[in-house]
Amino acid sequence: MMNQTRLEELFALYYNRTATPAQIAELMALLEHAPPETLEMLILQNGEKLADTDDVIARNNADNILQQILRSEPAPVQRRYWRPYAIAAAVSGLLLGAAYLWLHNRQQSVTAPVQVVAADMAPGKEHATLTLGDASVIALDTATNGLMRLQGNAAVRMVNKQLVYTGHGNGDVTWNTISTGRGNHYSLVLSDGTRVWLNAASSLRFPAAFTGKERAVEVSGEAYFEVARDAGRPFRVQLAGHHEITVLGTSFNVHAYNDEDYTATTLVSGCVKINNHLLRPGQQARTGSADNIAITYEDTEQAIAWKNGYFWFEDVSIHVLMKQIARWYDVEVRFEGNITEDGFSGRISRDLPLSKVLQILSLNDIHFKINGRQVTVMP
Known part of the structure; x- marks a missing residue:
């Protein structure tokens, strides 16, 4: 599904002449998949800002002006934030088309930073498998709305493509497991x-x-x-490595992948306790292999960016960054040559095809090759 919020944000930056080249590339990739009525709506919403500009771009000048805007690449993005880039001319719907053509031609050139040998990879989709207490398995992308199963006093329903549990326990515990797998995401409502x-x-x-x-x-x-708040029954989350989070009623993010050397719990609101350490809103508890816990203040929007449809990197190495890419697009990543270990910072929509995401990352002169489900990263 198109990330409408991100599209509107990028479009506003573009009209305000503050979009970076990386943001322009992301915007063009999103617009490629947007319906015509969405583009029309964005132009109408932002069009009044054109009245404050001195010039309106004519069709025969749009491409020349675009080349002026984009001919000078910014400083490599891995060392600092993608810096603001003042656009030297007013923008219009005509310029959007010219920008896409420029990006398309650039990608197809001999020195294209992203080579697609086989089919491009689509972004992750809403899908998961549900394993019930009797070991039966349900593929949730094909489930229809309505009652799916009764498990004791609990009813399992599909409501608007979301899994919803209702009911109260009767003393017997029936465990279920929902798994997304690589390239998928999902949401559900528990019985409480x-x-x-x-x-x-x-x-x-x-x-x-x-x-x-x-x-x-x-x-x-x-x-x-x-x-859901229930003062009489605390909510506990057990993580890999025997770490436990205790909650009464709050919002928080848990990052605990088996292929990472740390776990991170970020509190958005309320109060949680992890291994006897209390967190306040905006704090993150990070634990390493030695079970030590470091508590810092972090940007909660960054921690839950994945839920809101973004990749959000803050001084992250290409090796760490590509782990997120690999999970979301279900690809294998390999590295060739002397790849920089400097950190990347930036935000990219997760709605984009893999080649478009890599094209944005390649602004740092890193090259990529997509061959089926294998991505090769090269200097």
Whole structure:
């Protein structure tokens, strides 16, 4: 699904003449997949800003002006934020078309930074598999709205493509597991009203209905929780490495992939406790292999950017960055040659095809080759 919020944000930057070359590239890639009425709506919303400009771009001048705007690349993006880039001319719908043609021709040139040997990879989709207490498995992308299964006092329903549990426990615990796999994401509502979003290559093990004096679940991968408040029954999240998060009612993000050497819990609102350490909103608890916990203040929007449809990198090496790319597009990544270890910072829509994301990253003169489900990163 098109990330409308990100598209509007980039379009506004473009009209305000503050978009960076990387943001322009992302905007053109998003517009390639946007319906005509969306483009018309964006132009109407932002069009009044054109009245403040001195010139309106004529069709025969659009491409020349675009070349002026983009002919000088910014400083390599891995060393600092993609810096603001003042656009030297007014923008219009005509310039958007010229920009896309320029990007398309650039990608197809001999020195194209992204080579697509086989088919391009589409972004992740909304899909998961549900394993019930009797070991039966349901593919959720084909499930229809309505009652799917009864498990004791718990009912499992599909409501507007979202998995919803209702009911109360009767003493017996029936465990279910939902798994997204690489290239997928999903969300569900637990029987207590808690909402959970799962990122790619993640799983959640939970009771069909909560019983007893606490609500306990297990997470692998990445998940965002909006926990229903119940002062009499704390909510507990068990992570890999035996770390445990205790909650009463709050919103937080958990990053706990098995192929990472750390776990991170970021509190958005409320209060949580991880291994006897209390977190305040805006704080992140990061644990390493030695079980030590470091608590810092972090940008919560960055922590949950994946849920809102973005990749958001802050001084991240290409090796770490490509782990996110690999999970989201379900590809294998290999490295050739002497690849820079300097950090990348920036934000990119997760709605883009893989080649478009790599094209934006290649502004740092890193090259990529897509061959089926294998991506090669080269200097």
